[in-house]
Amino acid sequence: MKKLILLSVSLITSLYGFAQKPSPQLLNPTNHTLVLIDYQSQMAFAVKNQSIEVLRNNAALTAGASKIFNIPTVVTTVAAKSFSGPMFPEISSFYPIASTTVIDRTTMNCWEDLNAHKAITGKGKKILVLGGLWTSVCIVGPALSAINEGYTVYVITDASGDVSTEAHDQAVTRMVKAGVQPITSLQYLLELQRDWARSETYNATTDLIKQYGGAYGIGIQYAKEMIKH
Template identity: 70%
Template sequence: MKPSPDLLAPDNHTLVLIDFEGQMGFATKSIAFNELRTNTALIAGGSKIFNVPTIVTTVAEKSFSGPVFPEIETFYPQATSGYLDRTTMNTWEDANAYKAITAKGKKKIVLAGLWTSVCIVGPALSALHEGYDVFVITDACGDVTPEAHERAVQRMVHAGVKPMTSVQYVLELQRDWARQETYAAVTDLMKKYGGAYGIGVQYAHEMLAH
C-alpha cells in the first residue's frame, strides 16, 4: 500500500523556477507563449498550495532579461521571496543559488524554466552528477526552436533526468482527492489554469451541485 519513493511528495523535493523573464520568453518558439504562462502558473500555484520549498532565480534581471512572469510574481512576490539573480547561464555554478538549493536538504530537485537547452540542461546534469534525483517539467520549459527543446529533453533523459508535465506535477502532489486540506485550492487552481481538464472539473462541480 505504500507509494513508490520515486514519486514526488510535498516534503521530498525542492522546486527551482529558472529565468521566467521577458527577454527569455520573447525568443521562445517551442511552445505557445500563452500555454507556457498557463503551465508556469500551474506549477507555481501548486507548489505554493503544498508549501514546497521553492527557489526563483533570474539572470541579469535589471540589465537584460527583465522582470519575471506575472504568474511567478502572483505566487512568489519578489518582495517576500527574494529572487536570486545570476550572471551564470548554469544556475548550479552560481554560489548563492547553489547554496540556496542544496541548503533545502532535499534529494529530489524539480526544474522548470527558460531555455531548456541552456538554463535547464546545465543545472539538471550538474545536480544529477552530485547524486540528486532530478525532474524537469517539460511543458513549463521552452526554447528558441522545437528542436532545441526536444534535443535538450532527450539529452537529459538519456542522462537519467525524469520528465513530467505541469498537470502531472500538481496531481502527483495531491495524490488523493480525499486530502481535503488542499482539495479546494487544487481544484480552483485547475479550474483557472488547467485547460480542458479544468473546465471538466468546473463542469463536474456545477452539475453535482444540482
C-alpha cells in the same frame, strides 16, 4: 495447521500492505525542492516550442502547486535589470518580489552561481524539480550538474521552453539519457495531491486547475456546477 493459517494470513497482510505503499520515485510535498528558473520576459520572447499562453499557464500550475503544498522552492532569474527583465506575472503572483528572495545571476547555469547553488542545496533535499527557460541552456546546465553531484532530477518539460521545438526536444533527450525524469505541470500538481480525499488541499488544487488547467479545468468547473442542480 493453525500455524500454517496464521502464516498465510501474515503473508497476505504483508503483501497487501506492500501493495499500498507508493513508489519512492513519486514526488510528494516533503521529498524535493522546486527550482523556478528564468521565467522572464526577454527569455520568453524567443520561445517557439509552444505558445506563450500555454507556457504561462503551465508555469502557473507549477508555481501554484508549490505554494499549495508548501514545497521548498528557489526562484532565480538571470540579468533581471540589464537584459532579461521581470518575471512572469504568473510566477510573481505566487512569489511576490517584495516578500520573496529572488536570486539574480549572471551565469546561465544556476548551479555555477554561488548564491543559487547554496540556496538549492541548502534546502536539504536530494530530489530536485526544475522548470524554466531555456530548456537547452538554463535547465540542462543545473540538471546535469546536480546529477553529477548525486541528486535525482525531474524536469517539468511543458513548463520549460526553448528557441525551437528541436532545441527543446534535443535538450530533453540529452537530459533523459543522463538520468533526468521528465514530467508535466499538471502531472506534478496531481502527483502532489494524489488522493482527492485530502480535503486540506482539495479546493486549492481544483481552483488552480480551473484557472490554469485548460480543458481539464473547464471540466472541473462544469462538474461542480452540475452537482449543484
